[in-house]
Amino acid sequence: MILRRIVVENFRQFRGEQSIAFAHGVLGDGQNVTVVLGENGRGKTGLFRALMFCLYGDQVLAQDEDTKKEELRLVNSIALADASGEGAPVRARVRVDFTHNGIPFELEREVKGYLQAGRQIEQLERVELRYQDNGGNAKKTDIPTDIARIINKILDKRVREYFLFDGEKIEDLTKASAAQRLAVAKGIRCLLDIDDLERSISALSRLTDFLGKEYSKVSTGEYAQTINRLNEIQNNLESLNTHLDEIDSEIVLGEDEIRHYTAEQAKDSEAGSLVAERQRMDEQRANLEKEAGELLVQMKERVGPLAVLLAEEMVEDVYQTLDDKRQRGEFPAKLRKDLIESILEQRECICRRPIVPGSSAFDAIIEWKNHAVDEAVEDSAMNLWRVLSGLQGRFEDLRMFLETTVQKYSNLRNAIETAHQNIESISEQLGSDPRADNSKLESLRKAAEARVIDGKAERLKIEDEIRDLELEQSTLKAKRAQLEKKEIEKTELAERVALSAHTQEALAAVKSEFTAEIKTQLANDASAILQSLLDAEGRRMLRRIVVEDNYSLQVHDPWGKPFLANISAGQRQVASIAFILALARAAAGGDVLEMPLFMDTPFGKLSWQHRENLINVIPAAAAQWILLATDTELGRREAQLLMRGGSWGGFYVLRGLPDGCTRIEEVDVDEALTMLGEVEVTE
């Protein structure tokens, strides 16, 4: 930004329209110094205020901290008193013409003042910015937020105090305080232009946190547990099947023995009929048991649906709830979550309109996505509705089946028991045969039969165990398939978490590197500038400006010891200016930054040598230097120096008028020496 002209109309002390054209020279060369001379109270700070008001809409300055806001007046009170006599308001206006990167800008801001019951009331009226775009087309806007955005891009509001400042206040930059540290840190951040980097780091931190939470939801170790259990089941099944084969061999041997002893018993004519009867009864019992077994299988098959009878009421409630939601159209949803995600990803609506992040449409879609139900959840809900719908009306059938089957099974068990008792009775008769051979045969037969029965019972038990394990295996295999799908997603999610976290760390490392580099560069530049600004005594005492880790500024003595606490107010001011010039140089990449140094009361606390050094150094170090000085700080000697340097291009004097207002008078620079006196300098 290079200031070309400021026009003030009925603003503060300046009645009517008056203006100052600033010397702007060529960047870093030529006549780029403008001096505005005025006694205290004539309007030097009023001009500074006009600039701040026009650029940023500020009605209050930092130095107004002791003044109540309602006591500050921008509209010229004499003009207002005259106009109020005629019953009209007065408009105060400031216009600033400037260029930035060669493009001309005209910014104009107005405030309206009127008297009401003897009180001066002020209202902001209008702001307008006229400029040329990159294509050379004339543009105009009166939208305050657009104007603020454009001006902030040119000279960020946060760093303006480094370029537009009160000379006596600037020494605060080198006073040890939290505010000072914040100011330096802020200056460095703005200088680095790392707002995007900081926002990226912060956004990646939030993303890592979000993805980490998503990952912890799916990462329960369930997949590993399922695989282990499946392996365990497989081993158990193999061992049980081996055992089953052994039992089968035992049963076969036992049955062979039974057949052998039965055949031996049948050879006896008396016992023959009893053995035949027992065999018949045995076959009958076997058939009954087979029938009972089949009935049991049927009952087991229906256990699932039959269990629903236990929760009949709950099933009906759930079905009703789901059916109501389905009828209301809540699911299946008209728009699926994956479609919303696709719209967000492509940043384009289905009607082909673009969706811009940060727009209200974008935010609405995000909200929509947050309420949308996952495809899997919706599919599960629909499946549940279908199953429950099929169960409706089947409760009575199930109840009938259960009652008749239980009755039939009970009858079969009774018949089996009767057959068993008959067999036992025949066996007793055969066992109590007084003939020793027959009695021994029956005893051997019974032992073989007992082994077969035990074997069969053991077999049934193992078969049950195998059935349970196979059922669990089948369930776990289905679960493994699902988990495998999730596992792939989980692996991908874990990669996303890692990528987000590593990118965040990488960018944070870049930020630290940038900050360290800029701190060193600033310290080196500021130290070199400080040496050129200090007087002989200062150069002896002060060697280097250092930017501490906590962003405070320190000045070291020749032995590298902190010396800031011992330096004078003038040396503080010079050190602060050295730091600002270093900031400007760093911001311009080592060149002269296209920014004005607008200094109110520049020399108040400085020694003659410091003034001389500032006048020699600043015109070449800054693109433009505007001095608002009193005749007690800028005298003939300072003017001679400015003239000798060839950079003094504009001279204005603020003249007091009888009515208390101020008139801005342009004076030829060559006439300055004749009107300026000697200045007594004390520091």
Next chain:
Amino acid sequence: MKDVHSQILSKLEDQPVEIRRLASKALELSADNSESAVVEALKNWVREIVKSKAQAS
């Protein structure tokens, strides 16, 4: 691309290509969007980058 973005990305030259891609996207989005909008958009980008890495390998 803003000059400062190129400077940042040049300091990431030793990083894997996925980190460079995500960092570049984050910076590009951060230039014109609020932090929340950047987070939302990055959710898609991080998924996209991981997917294309998986497809490439």
